[in-house]
Amino acid sequence: MVIQDASKGSIATIEQSGNSHSALIKQSSGNHNHAALFQFDSDNAADLTQSGLYGSAVVNQRGTSNTVRVIQSGENNSVDIDQGNTLNISEVTQSGAWNIGSITQTGSGFSAVKQTGIGSSGWVNSATIVQSTVGDVAIITQTGLGGNRASITQR
Helix, strand or coil, rough: EEEEEECCEEEEEEEEEEECEEEEEEEEECCEEEEEEEECCCCEEEEEEEEEECEEEEEEEEEECCCEEEECCCCCCEEEEEECCCCCCEEEEEECCCEEEEEEEEECEEEEEEECCCCCCCCCEEEEEEEEECEEEEEEEEEECCCCCEEECCC
């Protein structure tokens, strides 16, 4: 578990190998925060929360039955989730403007991106989900005044 409450520039990295691990990263009250979380093997869970501006999060999970939940509030935040193998779950919630959410799953899984914010021209949120096997589920929900971008690719 990593909890950081600083004015700017916090960096957190967690790497876990083995089964049935959980990881929590919480970064609040700051800008330019970065979080990286790497989990290998199966039945792992990750929760990551960031608030502020210009935050970034990277999550990489390899193995089966892994879950990740990322919550970001503020502007110009980004999250990139990469899950390999089967039965994985990814959920991203972003509030604010100019946020980017990206999920790639190379095994069967469930992905959801929810973005709420201003979303008018020039205030664009962007969500991308790429899944590359059968039996995948992908959901993107965007609310705002318009100008948001969404892309789902299933192969």
